[in-house]
Amino acid sequence: MDEKIAPHLEELTRALGDIEKTGIRAEFDKLLAFRVPPEVAKESILRKFGGKRKILKVKDLSAALKNFEITGRILDIGEKAIRPQEGVKEGPSKLYTGVLADETGSVVFSSWKELPGSVGDVINIRNAYTRLWQNRIRLSIGEQSLVSKVSDSSLPQLSELSQSPAKKLIDVGAADFSIGAVACILQLSHREVLIRGKQSKVISGVLGDETARLPFTAWVELPGIDIGSIIRIEGAQVRMFRGMPSINILSSTKVSSVGPEEAEKLVFTFESVAKDPAPMKIEEIASRDSMFDIAAAGNVVSVRPGSGIISRCPECSRVVQKANCRVHGKVEGVRDMRIKAVLDDGTGAMSVMFPRGLAETIYGKTLEEAEQLMFSDISKDAVYEDLRRILTGRYLAVRGNSSKGEYGVSFVAESAWVPEDDLAVRVVELLHRLGPDDEDYVSEVSGGGINLA
Amino acid sequence: MLKREVAKRVFAKEFEACRELEKSTRSASEAADSKSPNLLISPLGLILNRVFIVGVLTELDSIGTQNEMWKARIVDPTGAFTVYAGQFQPDASIFFSTVQVPAFIALTGKARIYEPEPGSIFISVRAEEANVVDEEIRNRWVVDTAEQAVDRLEAFSDALASGYRGETLREYLLERGVSEELAEGISIAIEKERVPQVFAKQLRASIRQGLRTLNFEAEDTTGAKADQKEFVLELLREMSGGKGIDYAAFVDAAVSRGIPEEVVEEVVRSLLAGGQCYEPRIGIIRFVG
Known part of the structure; x- marks a missing residue:
């Protein structure tokens, strides 16, 4: 038997390194114990651990990657004791968590084994994987990962990496951990929340610079700062919520007002940032993971099934199918209306969700009127068909937030309107770009001549 | 990632000049994916499969024998699209079974290429969804x-x-x-x-x-010429009636009323291009609406 599997083991060793130590050998044996033929077992092991090994930078990390290699400097590390679950004889008992950074960004990591380095050291991790944890990407170092300390590395020094990089708001994303920015406060509101049984004041609002807008939350007071203030933030934390970054101002964050002299040198002012966003190409929206408070315009090319009258669970607001909530079982649903439509401008397409208020406006019927239609018609799709008849092909402009998911861009509309730009002006502009009737012919002849020559 | 394909905006003239984009010229990963759509490429380099068109539906025929199949012609200012909808496009088929010709319609569909023999290529649209729209949307x-x-x-x-x-x-x-x-x-x-x-x-x-033909440009024609055009338009509206009128007969009628032949031709051409008029058969002019 050993003779049969020896060449496969050799091949695995060649491809994956020390297979005894990393537990790959054990996994291979386990497959054999299940009477998986050795060749097949080898192939699945190779697929799982080997194959093309990718070397990634922090900014390239996305959810659910596996089997890649990454090198970074440890910015922070701590350990947590984990109580083994009942029934598990020997679970891992310690979890090491911290922050790893390279020149492109920083990422939270967690490791099930002790790492060969501490704060300031550069480590190389092979066979690492990522998970989504609390809406953020987390780098995971598992039993099968190979971690080695890199003694001479060209990575920036600890002091440089741990500085929070100053960013434009549009560049803030899931790979950022802590950032600095200069931005203008566009919206601001105070609210009181209970945190661990204690009443605390929280400030939430919207920040903007010339590139984008982002929501922010401050867990500390911001004396002297109000709507219209331009502020400099250093060491703010970036949190992800439903794929959208938000900036958290904590007690460790430095916030200062930008004086009028310095503000003059900025490329934006409160007035320029506070303007309503101009519609952008959907192509551009699709090139970003998420965008906050933007506008787009296009044609409704399709009204998706599930639009129209729906019924929601009174407890959790989930959509109820056949009077059964996924979580709360049999419930008396609450009627609601929504529209899901594909908006396409010829450069890109995105799925836009219109909640009830907007759905009623663009449909031109209220929920009650739609209900009447539903009850007066024998077809259960009466409202959906009516929506399609009214909306398909129409022009709409929308404003709201976009995020990119498994099925492309989805956009939640906060307002919607029929775009009214002056076609006559655009036609004149186009005719100008097309040039006069005859010029074409002349330039064509000379152009052709050049090309032939 | 299974992304919805973008509906390209393209005029009939560019669309019908499209040719198949050979698989070999695409990137290897795309070609390997069997789900990748049939892509066409226009002489200007527009790569397309799904299209969104708005134009005048001027012809509609039920050509299916055993299965339902609709063939439609949608005119834009540069030419016409040939559109098909069969039993596997139920939404579009239902639409075609109820729509009145002529009408302004908006339609999404996928480009199809059919080459029965080398040298003769037919490019058409297989309809997905369609709806009646107004002239404003068409413009x-x-x-x-x-x-x-x-x-x-x-x-x-x-x-x-x-x-x-x-x-x-x-x-x-x-x-x-x-x-x-x-x-x-x-x-x-x-x-x-x-x-x-x-x-x-x-x-x-x-x-x-x-x-x-969208008539947004400032009118630069002189008053007299504009009046002549108006007259031709009225005459055509009157004479074409429900069934349309023979083009040659119409030109004769207009010329006999003192309108230069060029003006008649110009008006009819711009009406055809603008979609207010169409040819139900070659040589026959008919008013929309």
Whole structure:
């Protein structure tokens, strides 16, 4: 038997390194114990651990990657004791968590084994994987990962990496951990929340610079700062919520007002940032993971099934199918209306969700009127068909937030309107770009001549 | 990621000049994916499969024998699209079974190419969804489509003028801010055509004429000429009735009332291009609505 599997083991060793130590050998044996033929077992092991090994930078990390290699400097590390679950004889008992950074960004990591380095050291991790944890990407170092300390590395020094990089708001994303920015406060509101049984004041609002807008939350007071203030933030934390970054101002964050002299040198002012966003190409929206408070315009090319009258669970607001909530079982649903439509401008397409208020406006019927239609018609799709008849092909402009998911861009509309730009002006502009009737012919002849020559 | 494919805006003239984009010219990963759609490429390098068109439905025939099958003609200012909808496009088929000809309609569909023998190529649209719209939406579509076509024409002329080819051209265009897909498309299209500038020139002329039919331009014709046009229009409306009128007979009638033949021709041409008029049969003119 050993003779049969020896060449496969050799091949695995060649491809994956020390297979005894990393537990790959054990996994291979386990497959054999299940009477998986050795060749097949080898192939699945190779697929799982080997194959093309990718070397990634922090900014390239996305959810659910596996089997890649990454090198970074440890910015922070701590350990947590984990109580083994009942029934598990020997679970891992310690979890090491911290922050790893390279020149492109920083990422939270967690490791099930002790790492060969501490704060300031550069480590190389092979066979690492990522998970989504609390809406953020987390780098995971598992039993099968190979971690080695890199003694001479060209990575920036600890002091440089741990500085929070100053960013434009549009560049803030899931790979950022802590950032600095200069931005203008566009919206601001105070609210009181209970945190661990204690009443605390929280400030939430919207920040903007010339590139984008982002929501922010401050867990500390911001004396002297109000709507219209331009502020400099250093060491703010970036949190992800439903794929959208938000900036958290904590007690460790430095916030200062930008004086009028310095503000003059900025490329934006409160007035320029506070303007309503101009519609952008959907192509551009699709090139970003998420965008906050933007506008787009296009044609409704399709009204998706599930639009129209729906019924929601009174407890959790989930959509109820056949009077059964996924979580709360049999419930008396609450009627609601929504529209899901594909908006396409010829450069890109995105799925836009219109909640009830907007759905009623663009449909031109209220929920009650739609209900009447539903009850007066024998077809259960009466409202959906009516929506399609009214909306398909129409022009709409929308404003709201976009995020990119498994099925492309989805956009939640906060307002919607029929775009009214002056076609006559655009036609004149186009005719100008097309040039006069005859010029074409002349330039064509000379152009052709050049090309032939 | 299973992304919805973008519906391209394209005029009939550019659409019917499309050819199949050979799989070998696509990137390896895309070609390997069996789900990748049938892509076409226009002489200007527009790569397309799904399209969104708004125009005048001028003809509609039920051509199916055993299974339902609709064949429709949708006219835009540069030409006409041939559209099919069969039993596997239930939404579009139901729409065609209820719509009245003529009408302004908006339609999404996928481009199909059919080559029964070398040299004869038929390009059509397999309808997905369609709806009746108003003239305002049609006009917007014409302007939108013209804008995107002009962007493309400019990138294309730029590419020709640069003298680069292949990979160098692609990089040059990317640097000029042209989208990745169009940069790729243009570098393929330039290789394909022997005289690439000819089509560009024709399309320019068509778009120019199409935009003028929208009647947004300041009227530069003299009062007398405008009156003559108005008269021709009224005459045609009167004479064409429900069934339409023979074109030659109409010209004779107008000339006998003192209108120059060129003016008659000009009015009819602009009405045809603008979609207010169409030819149910060759030589017969009929008013829309």
